[in-house]
Amino acid sequence: MRRGRWLWAAALAVYAFLYVPLAIVVAYSFNDSRLNAEWVGFTWHWYEVLLHDEAMLAAAGNSLLIALVSSLVATALGTMAGIAMHRYNLKLLTFMVLTPVAMPEILLGVSLLLFFIQVLNLTLGLLSIVLAHITFSIGFVAIIVRARLAGMDESIFEAARDLGASPWEMFRYVTFPLILPGVVAGGLMAFTLSIDDFVITFFTAGVGVSTLPLHIYSMIKIAVTPEVNAVSTLLMLLTLTMIVLAAKFAPDVLKGKA
């Protein structure tokens, strides 16, 4: 009984540490004051400000577009990489796919910047950001898909071929449905990583194009207004929605069972 109580206290402390800052951000987004200091009263004011902030809306639109495109492409490529890594045990491929995951972001940002400008002669903008985000997202998707495949009985795939499925039919009816939860989880991961990436985006954005994290950063250089709280709250809401959606499509991702 005593041990139970201590465990509860410890759990409570950890959850508080994780969620109190978030709760404060959310609460102050409804605060009728210019400062994040004391509670004055409830208002929707900062959300109205947000809705009329052209720069913020443009940045949010960019972020969503980049996240959508880069996560879709990264999911397709990462799934293929994950399957190849599982099936052929290619050390070089594994190394190449996983390096961007382990590499410090600043290094990746600088090298991508140099690559885009000096090698590809690309004008920095939406395209360069999307390419950069795809680069660092593939590895995450590949790892999740491979982990999903690793726990599976190999003879299931042999059985599919044995019972008359062509390689494509095997993928379509057996492999893909079985790895789908991993693919969805990987895509979600890629989307979330893209939405809140700052460092790599900072290097590859150039001038004129902004994303939500870049814009928030430029705002808090001047002052942290409750408008930042409001946009953060909306971002949280979006992430939460995605998790709920993922749980609906692939229930075992959240339950953590294969």
Added chain:
Amino acid sequence: MAQLEIRNVTRRFGDFVAVDNVSLNIEAGEFFTLLGPSGCGKTTILRMIAGFDLPDAGQILLDGKDLADTPAEKRPVHTVFQSYALFPHMTVAQNVAFPLRMARRSPAEIDRMLREALEQVHLTDKADAYPHELSGGQKQRVALARGLVNRPRLLLLDEPLGALDAKLREAMQVELINLQREVGVTFVFVTHAQVEALALSHRIAVMDQGRVAQVDEPSRLYGYPQTRFVADFIGHLNQLEAQAVEVAHGHLRLAVTGLGEIIAPSTKDAVAGGKGVFAIRPEQVRIGMHGELDELKNHFSGVVHDLLYRGDVSVYKVSLANGAMIEALLPNSAPGKAELFEVGDAVKLGWRHDAGMFLRD
């Protein structure tokens, strides 16, 4: 012409020769078993018939047609895997219908064949269940139905009973025999369990280190093993090092060091002076008290060394004068009688002159 012909097939993995110049003919409608210890090449042969692996040399012909250029999915051969390999995201009905869908059969046909297949394995009421909701025996039956539903020319079974407990395994053996008789499909069964092979098969190929040691019907394999390996692998066997002294018509006279002479049935290739082993099954050895068994041509004195009570039979291990240990099986058929002899008792062992066999080195 045999339905499946394996002609001089060899398969190497690096320096290891998994299958060494194997030739086998399997007839249509046969229940054929590849039997051997692990690593003897039986599973490799099965995988080459299925198309998961290709021979380095030799041919595999089905109905006279070489399978070399036919990929696994195009072969009219289905496999029941040791792990069942059911598709976990499909129901029983979807699993069983899978080969029918891949064969592009019409919906009406799929419906009818699926229903028949499920009835055949008594799983009609489980059609909408998922594999994880089934017991081991039920999974086994789904795998069988899925393998048979599209009427393959051959059904390959890779140790399919290995994962079941003893009681269920026995029940499945009976079901398997009945199912095979009912559908008439040729079964090629792989196992390392000799009891299972003897109970199920029409013919058995015993394999040893990539080669076929003997192909025969179960009773001939058990009664007349042609090599020491086969004799050893199938059932229990007593062995005595012996030398042929006299080769006569109908019988052999063998000399066993430290024991004396044995009269044994003759063999084709025995020559006087040839060395080998005299082998005899425990159930052919009789055990009695002193003064008994004298009417038998072969009888020796010994001391009970070990006693194993197994319920239906008792197994006596008796040490002979030359130190050799002979097992004798005694049925406990008399009511109320549990044990006849105790450890340490002096006893007589004997067997008929036409029992046992001489296997040359």
